[in-house]
Amino acid sequence: xxxxxxxxxxxxxxxxxxxxxxxxxxxxxxxxxxxxxxxxxxxxxxxxxxxxxxxxxxxxxxxxxxxxxxxxxxxxxxxxxxxxxxxxxxxxxxxxxxxxxxxxxxxxxxxxxxxxxxxxxxxxxxxxxxxxxxxxxxxxxxxxxxxxxxxxxxxxxxxxxxxxxxxxxxxxxxxxxxxxxxxxxxxxxxxxxxxxxxxxxxxxxxxxxxxxxxxxxxxxxxxxxxxxxxxxxxxxxxxxxxxxxxxxxxxxxxxxxxxxxxxxxxxxxxxxxxxxxxxxxxxxxxxxxxxxxxxxxxxxxxxxxxxxxxxxxxxxxxxxxxxxxxxxxxxxxxxxxxxxxxxxxxxxxxxxxxxxxxxxxxxxxxxxxxxxxxxxxxxxxxxxxxxxxxxxxxxxxxxxxxxxxxxxxxxxxxxxxxxxxxxxxxxxxxxxxxxxxxxxxxxxxxxxxxxxxxx
Amino acid sequence: xxxxxxxxxxxxxxxxxxxxxxxxxxxxxxxxxxxxxxxxxxxxxxxxxxxxxxxxxxxxxxxxxxxxxxxxxxxxxxxxxxxxxxxxxxxxxxxxxxxxxxxxxxxxxxxxxxxxxxxxxxxxxxxxxxxxxxxxxxxxxxxxxxx
Numbered sequence: 001x002x003x004x005x006x007x008x009x010x011x012x013x014x015x016x017x018x019x020x021x022x023x024x025x026x027x028x029x030x031x032x033x034x035x036x037x038x039x040x041x042x043x044x045x046x047x048x049x050x051x052x053x054x055x056x057x058x059x060x061x062x063x064x065x066x067x068x069x070x071x072x073x074x075x076x077x078x079x080x081x082x083x084x085x086x087x088x089x090x091x092x093x094x095x096x097x098x099x100x101x102x103x104x105x106x107x108x109x110x111x112x113x114x115x116x117x118x119x120x121x122x123x124x125x126x127x128x129x130x131x132x133x134x135x136x137x138x139x140x141x142x143x144x145x146x147x148x149x150x151x152x153x154x155x156x157x158x159x160x161x162x163x164x165x166x167x168x169x170x171x172x173x174x175x176x177x178x179x180x181x182x183x184x185x186x187x188x189x190x191x192x193x194x195x196x197x198x199x200x201x202x203x204x205x206x207x208x209x210x211x212x213x214x215x216x217x218x219x220x221x222x223x224x225x226x227x228x229x230x231x232x233x234x235x236x237x238x239x240x241x242x243x244x245x246x247x248x249x250x251x252x253x254x255x256x257x258x259x260x261x262x263x264x265x266x267x268x269x270x271x272x273x274x275x276x277x278x279x280x281x282x283x284x285x286x287x288x289x290x291x292x293x294x295x296x297x298x299x300x301x302x303x304x305x306x307x308x309x310x311x312x313x314x315x316x317x318x319x320x321x322x323x324x325x326x327x328x329x330x331x332x333x334x335x336x337x338x339x340x341x342x343x344x345x346x347x348x349x350x351x352x353x354x355x356x357x358x359x360x361x362x363x364x365x366x367x368x369x370x371x372x373x374x375x376x377x378x379x380x381x382x383x384x385x386x387x388x389x390x391x392x393x394x395x396x397x398x399x400x401x402x403x404x405x406x407x408x409x410x411x412x413x414x415x416x417x418x419x420x421x422x423x424x425x426x427x428x429x430x431x432x433x434x435x436x437x438x439x440x441x442x443x444x445x446x447x448x449x450x451x452x453x454x455x
Numbered sequence: 456x457x458x459x460x461x462x463x464x465x466x467x468x469x470x471x472x473x474x475x476x477x478x479x480x481x482x483x484x485x486x487x488x489x490x491x492x493x494x495x496x497x498x499x500x501x502x503x504x505x506x507x508x509x510x511x512x513x514x515x516x517x518x519x520x521x522x523x524x525x526x527x528x529x530x531x532x533x534x535x536x537x538x539x540x541x542x543x544x545x546x547x548x549x550x551x552x553x554x555x556x557x558x559x560x561x562x563x564x565x566x567x568x569x570x571x572x573x574x575x576x577x578x579x580x581x582x583x584x585x586x587x588x589x590x591x592x593x594x595x596x597x598x599x600x601x602x
Contacts, residue, residue, distance in 0.1 A: 397521070400462070400520045400521075402524050402571070403554070408494070411496075429496050429497075430496065431466050432464055432465075432466050432519070432520055433518070433520060435466065
């Protein structure tokens with residue numbers, strides 16, 4: 001794909017000391033709707049053809065009498081089966097491969113409800129596509145080839161680090177692959193190397209600003225000019241705070257590893273929602289109970305089909321993310337629909353410091369320690385600017401010892417198992433029996449005090 | 456000659472200690488001595504009471520987490536070096552101390568210390584062989600004035 005540097009609308013996002021000009025990375029972003037939809041039908045058919053190589057889809061297609069000729073229009077999408085996280089787990093580790101193993105170029109993964117991650121695989125073409133999709137939103141949000149980008153996402157199974165890394169490279173800019181952790185060092189790098197842009201979770205950006213201030217460095221004095229944030233839900237209030245605290249412009253992007261990772265959607269300079277990369281992903285917004293389309297502009301569960309991915313085409317993936325879709329034209333000239341911020345989840349998954357956390361993971365950890373699941377409660381707070389998790393575990397009389405050493409040992413064992421399974425450090429608090437709130441029906445396992453986005 | 460000690464799990468929040476004290480008051484159980492161990496997150500209250508079985512039932516009825524453990528009450532000289540002397544004997548006997556705390560009363564220049572040992576029966580036998588006075592519950596109750 002060629003680089004188009006046409007300026008469409010004269011739209012500029014006014015930053016504190018600079019402006020981000022509206023530019024389009026590649027021509028497919030501005031395809032007229034009719035052409036875009038024709039391309040979607042073509043790619044969806046191709047996707048169904050390739051997905052038939054996956055036993056899970058093969059069986060679903062047979063059950064529902066779906067053949068290639070079933071896919072003639074976008075309306076036919078409704079006839080296709082859904083894919084859930086559980087389906088992916090049921091085919092652990094790589095049962096959703098549509099290519100032979102020798103075609104795989106990389107594997108990433110996200111944490112699941114149990115100790116095992118959900119793996120996703122990429123071919124070389126998938127990786128090239130992924131880089132290009134990240135390049136699109138990065139370019140839309142100000143990245144130019146002469147910039148230096150500081151990436152403070154974890155580099156590993158998590159898709160954030162590598163996804164953004166290759167996206168930045170695709171644009172031709174330079175990278176400081178700082179990875180996660182050691183905030184003092186991050187600040188030193190930001191200050192000394194003078195990165196133009198920051199890539200991390202928004203809460204981590206706030207934390208960097210806080211630590212910098214505590215070290216006597218005004219975060220507004222850092223050379224940073226803009227940032228691309230993703231990996232967790234955040235709010236407009238948080239955006240204002242970060243922009244104010246760090247004197248930067250902050251852009252939002254969205255993605256999930258099951259679809260491709262970051263690059264599913266991202267903001268343009270107009271910042272009126274995140275442009276959904278519809279030439280590669282079809283997005284539906286459904287009422288999670290009825291599975292009927294949510295009304296125009298209404299919030300619903302995003303269901304995404306990854307049509308062009310070779311290693312693991314995914315049909316109608318139930319993301320469990322609640323958001324709304326805006327199909328009105330954007331002044332930037334891109335023709336794609338835009339999604340709102342993620343407003344919530346249909347399940348009880350939490351995203352803490354960019355990591356997926358399911359309450360059932362805590363349950364599993366407790367089972368390993370005590371032989372049965374006692375009552376527990378997870379409380380998430382944003383202290384300063386960092387997510388903090390407290391897990392309260394009810395004692396059982398028979399687990400109680402008058403020896404402090406044994407009590408500390410019990411607490412430490414819970415601590416270790418929880419960290420082992422979730423990859424997150426939490427405060428473990430032992431509480432007396434019958435003290436955690438009981439609810440009729442669904443147990444209230446999670447209390448999340450963090451601010452939520454609203455429509 | 457060993458004694459029963461009650462232990463209570465206390466969360467670090469207001470009202471926890473009051474609840475336990477109230478339960479014992481209502482049951483008419485007297486506290487002879489107590490010790491409180493605390494961490495950042497929780498505490499353990501250890502009690503020697505006039506009637507441990509009654510006390511345990513009363514506390515449990517108030518939703519307290521209680522257990523009963525065997526401890527030893529040892530008589531020591533109430534003078535400088537008294538504690539060093541008994542600890543010396545314990546060390547010589549190769550006995551491990553989990554924790555210990557003191558009584559607030561004594562008699563005839565003697566003080567009483569409560570010890571939690573790993574193996575209480577074995578420890579008591581070894582200490583008695585060294586002429587340490589291990590005090591039983593009846594004697595202790597009388598010492599405390601039969602309150």
